[in-house]
Amino acid sequence: MKKVLLFMSLALAVSFTSCSKDDDDKSCDSCGSGDSKIEVCENGDGSLSVTINGDTNTISESQLQGLSVDVYKKTICAAAAFGN
Numbered sequence: 001m002k003k004v005l006l007f008m009s010l011a012l013a014v015s016f017t018s019c020s021k022d023d024d025d026k027s028c029d030s031c032g033s034g035d036s037k038i039e040v041c042e043n044g045d046g047s048l049s050v051t052i053n054g055d056t057n058t059i060s061e062s063q064l065q066g067l068s069v070d071v072y073k074k075t076i077c078a079a080a081a082f083g084n
Contacts, residue, residue: 027041027042028040028041028042029041029073029077031076031077031080032077032080035053036052036053036080037051037052037053038050038051038052038076038077038080039051040072040073040076040077042069043058045061046060046061046064047059047060047061048064048069048072048073050076052080059072
């Protein structure tokens with residue numbers, strides 16, 4: 001009887017466990033100077049969300065053309081700093 005109760009408790013605990021990734025785990029970097037504010041966030045699917053002064057665009061993995069996410073983040077922030 002104890003083994004059945006233990007098994008039922010284990011099955012109940014596992015049924016309430018989630019394996020999906022939370023959307024709140026976005027990795028974002030912010031940069032900018034003056035009036036420009038840029039935020040680059042990884043979406044977890046190979047794409048990026050780029051927000052410039054409140055306007056958000058999504059950059060797909062194919063649009064990155066093999067560029068790593070870190071290099072893209074550094075490049076867009078460097079370009080923003082150069083433009084000011």
